[in-house]
Amino acid sequence: MNIFATFRIAVLALLRNKMRSFLTVLGIIIGVGAVIAMVAIGEGAKAEVQSAFDKMGTNMLVVRSGSSQQGGVRGGAGSQPTITWDDVDAIASEAPGVARVAPSIRQSVQLLGDGQNWTTSAEGTVPDYFTIRAWTLKSGAFFSEADVSGKTKVIVLGATVADSLFGPGADPVGAVVRVNNVPFEVVGLLARKGQSAMGQDADDVALMPISTFAAKIQGGLKKYMQGTVYVGANSPADTKLAQSSIDELLRRRHGIREGQDSDVTVNNLAEAASARAEGTETMTRLLAGIALVSLLVGGIGIMNIMLVSVTERTREIGLRMAIGAKPSDIRIQFVIEAVTLSTIGGAFGVALGVGAAEYLRSSLGWATVVQPEIVAISLGFSAVVGVGFGLYPAHKASGLDPITALRFE
Amino acid sequence: MADETPILDARDLEKTYTMGTQAVHALRGVSLTVQRGEFVAVMGTSGSGKSTLMNILGCLDRPTKGSYHLVGREVSRLDRDELADIRNQVLGFVFQSFNLLARTSALENVELPMIYAGVGGRERRRRATRALEQVGLGDRLDHTPNQLSGGQMQRVAIARAIVTEPKLILADEPTGNLDSKTSLEIIALFQDLRATGITIVLVTHEPDIAGFTDRVILMRDGKVQYDRPQTPVDARAAADAYAEVPA
Numbered sequence: 001m002n003i004f005a006t007f008r009i010a011v012l013a014l015l016r017n018k019m020r021s022f023l024t025v026l027g028i029i030i031g032v033g034a035v036i037a038m039v040a041i042g043e044g045a046k047a048e049v050q051s052a053f054d055k056m057g058t059n060m061l062v063v064r065s066g067s068s069q070q071g072g073v074r075g076g077a078g079s080q081p082t083i084t085w086d087d088v089d090a091i092a093s094e095a096p097g098v099a100r101v102a103p104s105i106r107q108s109v110q111l112l113g114d115g116q117n118w119t120t121s122a123e124g125t126v127p128d129y130f131t132i133r134a135w136t137l138k139s140g141a142f143f144s145e146a147d148v149s150g151k152t153k154v155i156v157l158g159a160t161v162a163d164s165l166f167g168p169g170a171d172p173v174g175a176v177v178r179v180n181n182v183p184f185e186v187v188g189l190l191a192r193k194g195q196s197a198m199g200q201d202a203d204d205v206a207l208m209p210i211s212t213f214a215a216k217i218q219g220g221l222k223k224y225m226q227g228t229v230y231v232g233a234n235s236p237a238d239t240k241l242a243q244s245s246i247d248e249l250l251r252r253r254h255g256i257r258e259g260q261d262s263d264v265t266v267n268n269l270a271e272a273a274s275a276r277a278e279g280t281e282t283m284t285r286l287l288a289g290i291a292l293v294s295l296l297v298g299g300i301g302i303m304n305i306m307l308v309s310v311t312e313r314t315r316e317i318g319l320r321m322a323i324g325a326k327p328s329d330i331r332i333q334f335v336i337e338a339v340t341l342s343t344i345g346g347a348f349g350v351a352l353g354v355g356a357a358e359y360l361r362s363s364l365g366w367a368t369v370v371q372p373e374i375v376a377i378s379l380g381f382s383a384v385v386g387v388g389f390g391l392y393p394a395h396k397a398s399g400l401d402p403i404t405a406l407r408f409e
Numbered sequence: 410m411a412d413e414t415p416i417l418d419a420r421d422l423e424k425t426y427t428m429g430t431q432a433v434h435a436l437r438g439v440s441l442t443v444q445r446g447e448f449v450a451v452m453g454t455s456g457s458g459k460s461t462l463m464n465i466l467g468c469l470d471r472p473t474k475g476s477y478h479l480v481g482r483e484v485s486r487l488d489r490d491e492l493a494d495i496r497n498q499v500l501g502f503v504f505q506s507f508n509l510l511a512r513t514s515a516l517e518n519v520e521l522p523m524i525y526a527g528v529g530g531r532e533r534r535r536r537a538t539r540a541l542e543q544v545g546l547g548d549r550l551d552h553t554p555n556q557l558s559g560g561q562m563q564r565v566a567i568a569r570a571i572v573t574e575p576k577l578i579l580a581d582e583p584t585g586n587l588d589s590k591t592s593l594e595i596i597a598l599f600q601d602l603r604a605t606g607i608t609i610v611l612v613t614h615e616p617d618i619a620g621f622t623d624r625v626i627l628m629r630d631g632k633v634q635y636d637r638p639q640t641p642v643d644a645r646a647a648a649d650a651y652a653e654v655p656a
């Protein structure tokens with residue numbers, strides 16, 4: 001007997017009991033739909049965390065004055081300046097794994113441009129800052145090393161600042177902005193980043209050469225660098241090496257012995273990112289696990305219905321045997337019925353899951369990601385569920401004695 | 410046909426059912442030989458073992474003792490798959506309760522045995538249509554059992570039995586659920602089949618029905634009480650005569 005004819009018999013048998021077939025399939029639809037939707041939510045959360053950290057800059061380390069603990073009192077990073085400008089140079093030239101270094105000092109300032117004013121913290125830094133923090137331009141240019149050495153009065157604005165001073169969407173490049181009443185020429189407008197990983201507005205920034213900042217805003221450089229040092233490692237793999245080498249270098253330069261708390265904190269953002277991503281990964285697994293259980297319950301539903309169906313159709317099985325069906329024909333028929341149910345359920349489940357993920361994304365703004373692998377896996381799994389849970393009822397049916405089956409009331 | 414071996418040859422068949430501690434002797438040594446082309450009626454009171462005998466002859470059940478040759482083959486030596494092939498190709502069954510698949514068209518019901526024989530879809534439809542035409546249901550191909558009368562359902566069942574061109578048709582009380590007039594029409598159909606050379610063994614407890622066959626076997630308490638040939642009455646003529654009787 002060919003497989004197509006068997007398939008036809010199975011489908012006809014299912015169609016003879018449409019309502020029941022539908023209810024049986026519902027279990028699988030919900031199971032597969034849940035797996036896909038749950039994994040889409042989990043993957044979406046992971047991708048969101050990852051992209052937030054990517055926007056901050058990959059390979060990035062943040063070096064700040066102060067340690068988490070000083071003499072038993074929690075001081076908090078940056079509370080007491082301990083990093084000198086020589087330390088910054090040393091990090092750039094001596095620490096292995098380090099590609100570029102950008103010291104950054106900031107201060108709250110009043111900006112005035114095109115009749116509007118805006119208060120934000122201006123930042124003085126060097127061109128490497130843009131690379132380390134993964135900034136790109138919407139228009140104009142970054143300031144250059146020449147601007148730093150020449151103390152040029154140029155400024156690069158974030159999208160929020162530009163919108164506030166010049167109106168939404170305006171291109172401020174070439175315009176003049178007064179920073180605490182000192183006129184600066186706008187040379188660049190940064191591409192929008194949106195929210196930072198910490199939930200703040202990443203585009204509320206105004207950047208200028210560090211030398212200009214020291215001279216015009218802060219009133220001269222001090223011995224200690226009162227700010228943050230951003231460090232770009234050679235590669236993501238080198239961030240750990242760079243982190244430990246900077247820690248070691250600064251301990252040596254500050255004369256801090258092994259075992260003592262350092263007076264400098266080196267944060268590895270890539271590590272934080274991967275920890276967060278790992279957390280969402282765990283959540284994804286958990287959600288998928290719960291959804292898989294519901295798929296399993298759907299499979300048990302199929303087995304239940306197939307067993308009922310075998311009992312109910314005992315006479316039919318007897319008749320089929322009387323007119324020439326072999327035990328294997330009966331077995332294949334019931335397995336195919338189960339697999340057809342579960343695969344149809346799987347297909348509708350995929351539609352439901354993808355639909356739910358799409359709805360959550362478009363209507364509720366959740367960052368769901370449907371991966372083709374997951375669709376394939378849940379389809380495959382639902383077919384396996386069909387075979388697995390269809391086999392026992394099928395075996396039971398094929399083992400029936402023709403005359404006992406025919407006589408069954 | 411020069412084949413002189415009997416189509417079926419049963420020797421000393423015994424069948425004992427054990428129900429708990431009690432043994433029921435349904436057959437107590439039945440011997441029976443049927444030649445090709447015979448139309449045989451098996452009669453007897455309820456519980457005399459007719460159905461038990463038919464089930465063994467139809468390879469649906471095995472005897473407790475005795476030997477059974479069907480078309481020259483010893484049935485007790487065959488495995489489940491070989492028995493399935495025999496039921497598919499050598500035998501055709503007609504049951505008292507029709508045993509049609511519900512919510513399935515007459516055509517699909519008749520196609521069923523050919524699916525298990527591996528006949529292709531187009532050929533199946535062609536042969537099923539022809540079988541249904543042969544039993545006078547050429548205009549009811551798409552009707553499902555609940556759209557058919559009892560007599561029509563039994564015709565579909567007969568079409569299903571003959572569609573594989575079997576050598577032997579076994580019918581256990583095929584008219585048991587039908588009124589007299591419809592019964593006559595069904596028997597006339599069996600007589601037509603017999604005329605084409607098919608062997609038929611039919612169980613009935615109605616003497617008038619038995620009168621339409623070539624040979625009557627009477628069973629009693631699991632044994633053959635008598636077994637004699639006779640000249641059959643023409644069922645078609647009887648059916649026509651019946652039709653003229655005012656209701």
Ligand SMILES: Nc1ncnc2c1ncn2[C@@H]1O[C@H](COP(=O)(O)OP(=O)(O)O)[C@@H](O)[C@H]1O
Pocket residue numbers: 426427428433434435453454455456457458459460461462
């Ligand atoms: N499956 C069975 N289990 C136990 N006893 C049975 C079974 N089938 C038939 N019998 C018994 O065997 C005897 C013959 O039954 P059966 O062949 O059905 O008679 P008939 O068809 O002539 O009415 C009866 O006494 C019946 O009760």
Ligand SMILES: [Mg+2]
Pocket residue numbers: 459460461
């Ligand atoms: Mg009986």
